[in-house]
Amino acid sequence: MMVREDLSGILVLDLFGEARIATRPKVPVPVYGERIVDGLRIWDPHRSKLAALLNKSLLAGGLAGFVRDLNLSPGSAVLYLGAATGTTASHVSDLVPDGLVYAVELSPRAIRDLLGLCQGRDNIVPIIEDAFHPERYAPLLEPVDLVYQDLAQRNQAEIANLNVGRYLKPGGALVLMIKARSVDVTADxxxxxxxxxxxxxxxxxxxxxxxxxxxxxxxxxxxRKRSEVP
Ligand SMILES: C[S@@+](CC[C@H](N)C(=O)[O-])C[C@H]1O[C@@H](n2cnc3c(N)ncnc32)[C@H](O)[C@@H]1O
Known part of the structure; x- marks a missing residue:
């Protein structure tokens, strides 16, 4: 195994001749059954839409540009909407070892597993709330560098607007995963x-x-969030 590139903690590995994306955890323990190689967690694109996006960017030759757009550093703050059991959130937590991931999730079942994940990581703040009501978690949050949203909901753009407007720093990045079938099952x-x-x-x-x-x-x-007009 060889690390070909390290782009702000997003590692491109050469694993038996195949390029794979991975992250470096503080403690190399698998979260969702992913492979650990030399202490690095292989990020599965079939299990995580963010890993899918990273792999597609890599194949298109645009990974470095995409990582620049994310503008993450080890101390960044991330608002993660729809954390579920923490599959992708755990990799995001690896990317910001000195920062925080505010992980919002509505389902009590998913939250149970997420709380287990938080016990082994000191940079995930679990928030049991509805992302459609961002005012409810205002006391827990600071302005963030990245809003990551992955919700199977009808009003995905509306929820993104509410959270970006309230919490994303000007110039900060939004990554929105749109599940078309949750918005309208019948339309193209x-x-x-x-x-x-x-x-x-x-x-x-x-x-x-x-x-x-x-x-x-x-x-x-x-x-990218527009800078505020003075
Ligand atoms: C597709 S799953 C997220 C998968 C996760 N992002 C990952 O990659 O590991 C969508 C999650 O969003 C949660 N969810 C749906 N609507 C929500 C809302 N309004 N507020 C908070 N969480 C919500 C669901 O309970 C579900 O766990």
Missing amino acids: PKEVAKGEVARLEGVEVVSVTDLRPYHQDHWAVVA
């Missing part, structure tokens, strides 16, 4: 994704990526 998924992108407010869209072959009918939107 591509048109649904376009409609959600058009509904985003206060951001400049940097890229929209179809996550096939890893995830069907899912699009990843990367956007």
